Amino acid sequence: MLTRVCSRLRIICKLPESQKKHCVYKKGCHRALIYPTMLLDFCSKCAPHCWKCGSEIQNSTLFCSQCTTLQKPNEKNYFDILGIEQSFEVKDKELKTKYHKLQNVLHPDRFNAKNVEERDISERYSALVNKAYSTLLHPLARGLYMLQLHGVNLDEETRQSDPQFLAEIMQANEELAEAQHPEDVKELDNANRSTVEKLIRDAARAFSTGDIDAAKKVLVKMKYYSSIGTRIKDMKQKIGIE
Amino acid sequence: MSLFNTVSKKACGNLLRSRTTSISNPVLFYHPNVLDHYENPRNVGSLDKNDKHVGTGLVGAPACGDVMKLQIRVDENGKIIDAKFKTFGCGSAIASSSLATEWVKGKTVEEASKLKNTDIAKELCLPPVKLHCSMLAEDAIKAALSDYKIKQESPDKEHDSKASG
Numbered sequence: 001m002l003t004r005v006c007s008r009l010r011i012i013c014k015l016p017e018s019q020k021k022h023c024v025y026k027k028g029c030h031r032a033l034i035y036p037t038m039l040l041d042f043c044s045k046c047a048p049h050c051w052k053c054g055s056e057i058q059n060s061t062l063f064c065s066q067c068t069t070l071q072k073p074n075e076k077n078y079f080d081i082l083g084i085e086q087s088f089e090v091k092d093k094e095l096k097t098k099y100h101k102l103q104n105v106l107h108p109d110r111f112n113a114k115n116v117e118e119r120d121i122s123e124r125y126s127a128l129v130n131k132a133y134s135t136l137l138h139p140l141a142r143g144l145y146m147l148q149l150h151g152v153n154l155d156e157e158t159r160q161s162d163p164q165f166l167a168e169i170m171q172a173n174e175e176l177a178e179a180q181h182p183e184d185v186k187e188l189d190n191a192n193r194s195t196v197e198k199l200i201r202d203a204a205r206a207f208s209t210g211d212i213d214a215a216k217k218v219l220v221k222m223k224y225y226s227s228i229g230t231r232i233k234d235m236k237q238k239i240g241i242e
Numbered sequence: 243m244s245l246f247n248t249v250s251k252k253a254c255g256n257l258l259r260s261r262t263t264s265i266s267n268p269v270l271f272y273h274p275n276v277l278d279h280y281e282n283p284r285n286v287g288s289l290d291k292n293d294k295h296v297g298t299g300l301v302g303a304p305a306c307g308d309v310m311k312l313q314i315r316v317d318e319n320g321k322i323i324d325a326k327f328k329t330f331g332c333g334s335a336i337a338s339s340s341l342a343t344e345w346v347k348g349k350t351v352e353e354a355s356k357l358k359n360t361d362i363a364k365e366l367c368l369p370p371v372k373l374h375c376s377m378l379a380e381d382a383i384k385a386a387l388s389d390y391k392i393k394q395e396s397p398d399k400e401h402d403s404k405a406s407g
Contacts, residue, residue: 154305166300169309173330220304227307231330 048074052117062105070111070118073125077149078132088146088207088215090136099133139200140226143207143219150212154220169224176231182241189232196225272333273367279337284344287326289313297390299382303374308335312342312382316390320351327382334372338362338379346383355387 048057050064051072063070079086082098106129111122135141144154172192179185199222206215272280288311289296295316302309308331315324325343329336341362346354359380363373 163300166302166309169302170300170311170328170330173309174328177330223304223307224302224309225307227330 062102070106070114070121070125072121073128078136078145081129081132082136084136086146086149088139088143088204090142092137095133095136099129102129139196139203140219140222143203143215143222146207147212147216147219152212152216154216154223165221169228172225172228173231176228176235179235182239185232185235185239185241189229189236192225192229192232196222196229199225275366276333276337276368279340279366280333283327283336283340285326285340285347286328288328289315289324289326294393295390297386297388297393299385299387299389301378301381301385303331303335303378305374306331306335308332308375308378310335310339310378310382312339312379312386314346314354314383314386314390316351322346322349322351322354331378332372332375334366334368334375335378337366338368338376339382341365342379342383351387351390354383357383 048071049055050057050067050069052069053064053067055064055066057064057071061071073081077086082095082102084090084094084098103126106122106126108119108122108126111119114122135145147154172188176185176188179188199218203215203218203222206212206218289298291298291313293315297314297316299312300310301312308329310327310329310331312327313325314322317323325347327339327343329339342357345357345362349357357380359373359376362368362376362379366376368376
């Protein structure tokens, strides 16, 4: 089984012996077998080769210059996948343009006439690009993803210990639950939006100075206010206001 | 690996969308025990946090943005005679805190401190991704008990009424 999976990958990596253990191209890699998703995480040190014809892929282009086959996604993170600079201050317009350009060539509809393998790659690649785009588009998701890239995961934190901040969040939630008139909800919505916008600016500052600890604190706050934002949205739908 | 993690966690998050106590839409994927507490939450409300006999626990979960307030009223014999909660979060968090208030009522402070999140999770049949909700409820009880104890130990002269709240 192991050999079959690996031979399908056409393992042609030429790494020095010392680095070989990090490379997913390596023959008999267990990780590649256990986590199919790991196949996306290819070795950055070796030049990629076309999975079909074996030619070297220059400048990490999407298609092989020799046989025009779509290549498997081999970028390291969402920023690389979309080809934008790794920064919290993402330009929405640039992000959208890159996303549309990629989906234009990657969409599975364009591979109807191709073979199953290539169609399968286009489906996976296209889904990955969607995922990368939606993550980087939203400030909270983008910030949490950037924290993950720095090895910080909020899911592991089960408690929040700043009583004053929690009281503030509790109060904001209570005010929303007790809001009687559409105007009250609108007012709370505006207040919440401006709080989130301020936090986005704080997060941008923290990430640009490389202060991951501060960024984490800001994003935790943003998470609470974004939950309130979701509740405000639900409430607005319920009472039928814009 | 990081890509794989993000994808799977996001998928779980979307399955179990956050709701508030005020909304009573039936939610798919929840166990009947959770739905029961979610639809008919017990002991929703507040006690006077300045009352010397009231302990307040306020906790939050940074991972999901849920916030939970649990309060207890303790009589002279150290018995919990009333408990109230307010939770803004998912169905499991609401159910966990609702169940926690039911369980601590009638117990002594000592007994209540032995309540474990695993008991709550077991009663509500919470799936692994929702275990942190029961931990939040346990934290809330602990915080309320600790607040009560601090109040008892400190010579508080400003407020000592049993009737208020």
